[in-house]
Amino acid sequence: MSDVNEAGPGDATGLTSTVVFRLGTLGTVVTDRFARELEGLGLKPKHVGLMAALSHAAVASQQELAARMNVAPSLMVSLADHLEGLGAVRRVRDPQDRRRQVLTLTAQGRGLLDRCTSMARALDEEIVAGLTAKQRKALDEALRVMANHAGLP
Amino acid sequence: MSDVNEAGPGDATGLTSTVVFRLGTLGTVVTDRFARELEGLGLKPKHVGLMAALSHAAVASQQELAARMNVAPSLMVSLADHLEGLGAVRRVRDPQDRRRQVLTLTAQGRGLLDRCTSMARALDEEIVAGLTAKQRKALDEALRVMANHAGLP
DNA sequence: TATTGTTATACTCTATAACTATA
């Protein structure tokens, strides 16, 4: 009887062949790579995530956004501070409830997000370089379904 | 003319539909989830990654393993310390070169890795719950190709 | 009193640099 842990690379049954392991490792290298490219814009992946969230939900309070992104409210403050400093978002007090800071993406912010999206698309090409058109489509669909299943945007 | 950033959720052209964004976000939530399950075993994902690396390359020095896992040698020390404390790995000085610490996975370590692999497989089921058998197969293949392309195990 | 945002603080992870021993 063969020991599952004696398998070599390309291993069909070991830990490294699980979706958990592969999504985890690929996610890390891909995000690190994206982060390096973003450095030139003075941004980190979380800043881009916030801009993307704002582009979907036109306006939102910091608390709402923090909840949606699964980060602490205190972190949302520094993300918003940074983007406000770049002129990418505007903070306005909600007149109905002056405790709330409502964030909106500025035209400049949209432009910045567009540039980040272009960078991500270029990176996508590298990542899926070894896949056929059919496989890329299948991957896109699978990722979309899994993200949706996990409550992600 | 429509603005690409005005798209709503389910967005086909925005940042959130890129492979970069989806692999990144899914990777994070999946790894966090795995990490929570590992807590009961006193392990973190990196410890499991080291055991998996050892199960593939029967024996290896700490430096070799650090290079393979893309971590600093100093981090390898603490990972090995922890696993040695659990009886999962054995450290032996290479008699040929007494500077080298050669790590090997013990029988107990193999058992522990098996348990982690089972946990990962169970998690896999949840992650791909929304996919058909055909889609799961396509996903597996795509992940395998991309990991290989990125130089990952 | 409860809630939003902010600030202060601490914790986790990991890398870099200094050090020890072997070569």
Add this chain to the structure above:
DNA sequence: TATAGTTATAGAGTATAACAATA
């Protein structure tokens, strides 16, 4: 002198807790 491993230190990232303003 150079290298493997270790230890000491420092930085990034993020959360928790204390605080201020508003409800």
